[in-house]
Amino acid sequence: MEMVSSPAAGKNWELTPDAFARLLTHLDADPEAAGEKYILLHRKLARFFEWNNARQPAEELASRVFDIVARKLDAGEAIRNLNAYCNEVARLILKESYRTPARGELEEWERKTPATPFREEELWEREARLAFLESCLGGLPPESRELIVEFYRGEGRDRIDRRQRLADRFGIARNALGNRVQRLLDKLERCLTRQMAQPARGR
């Protein structure tokens, strides 16, 4: 395992376009493939923080990991396994996040939110989310949309069988199918997040 120094070290360093380009090249020599790998690794990092109940926004912490890794590469350090290295840096940042005070939002959440899926005042939000999601689904190519619909239709045994049939139809392994669907869902979730954050026009 490679040695990872404290995330606090070198705090004044800032991510430059050159350093970012170096990070991408380290992920893959082909710029398009590097971009895809970057997005996926960022997603892994964000989910890592989320699944570990980090007390700061997962996306921000994921970006901090990349800042640190880019700084190491910028300083000429050799990183053989970038994914594993990011995992180690993320672990250190997670520990640090437990020590810093919780963001106000989370404290508020814990204090006020009952453990029920929907509060009454969120019904509008829910309607909006459904409308945005449909709009995002509409932006996908028809075959991708159909794949998602088929993959998530039904429940229980029926759903499991349906997914296996789908993999057979495409002539790919069941896990490869799941991987393909998950990439589409990642896009869909990013689209939904963007739409929800966008202010209404013409008000």
Added chain:
Amino acid sequence: MVMGSSEIQNEEIQRYLLGRMTDDERANLEAAYFDDDEVFARIQERENDLIDDYRRGRLSTEDRAQFERLYPRHPDRRAHMKFVEALSESVNAAVPAPARPSWAERLRALLPRFDSPLAVAAAAALALLAIGSVWLLVETRRLRQELNSAQMARADKERRAEEARRQLAGQQERNNALNAEVEQLRAQLASPAQNRSDIVSLFLAATGIRGGSADGAPEIVLAADARTVALRIRIKPGPYARYQASIEEVGGREVWAQRNLKARGSIVELSISAARLAAGDYLVLLSGVTAAGEAEEIAQPFFRVRRP
């Protein structure tokens, strides 16, 4: 050695997601999904199914309780949960259109039956010509109709999305207004009662405009034995390491000031000697101090002191 996708059971993934793994197990699974995209996809897939199982009431009592301890209470997990719930709702609400027979099948059904091979060939040739022309017409019309309906559906979706966005923004505004009202009510409930303990507390929302009226401001009633007034000001989290505050009479005379205040979550608490506050209206000037040491005013709430 990092685990491969096929070695990981769904039950293990569920234990990970519900925070039931030991540190070592957790580290192993994390190393596996950083190393292998398929493992990562499987965990995400299992998580989506877990959320859907919760929504459909298919989790055991223990799993449900643990799920509710984690998912609705963590902002990022909660956001993802809502995405999956909307996805499941949307996908399962969509009724598949009945399969339409192809044009060839429909035409075949219309053709009369012939017994002689020659008659069959001649009829087929004629039919093909006729079919070709008709098909072109029909197909052009169908494509035009499909294009029109696709454009209409898209316009309708965009209209609905925009409408929903407007409603969402309106609802958020109403929620903010309601929250402010709730805070004001809390403050009013807390303040009018005479408090005979040493410390008297008052909750202030971070609102108020300099030069505005103090009418309707939260009140605090200070008994003769009150020693300390604790003013708690709710703020929006900002990029400030420290805060500073001062209290002025409405006439502008400063009666109290303090630097190097820290926020606890979204609350900045000011502790003032009650002796400094005579009966009257006061303005609190609260500023956030940036890392560069610059102070930025962030709130100026009013409050009123009454002395029985």
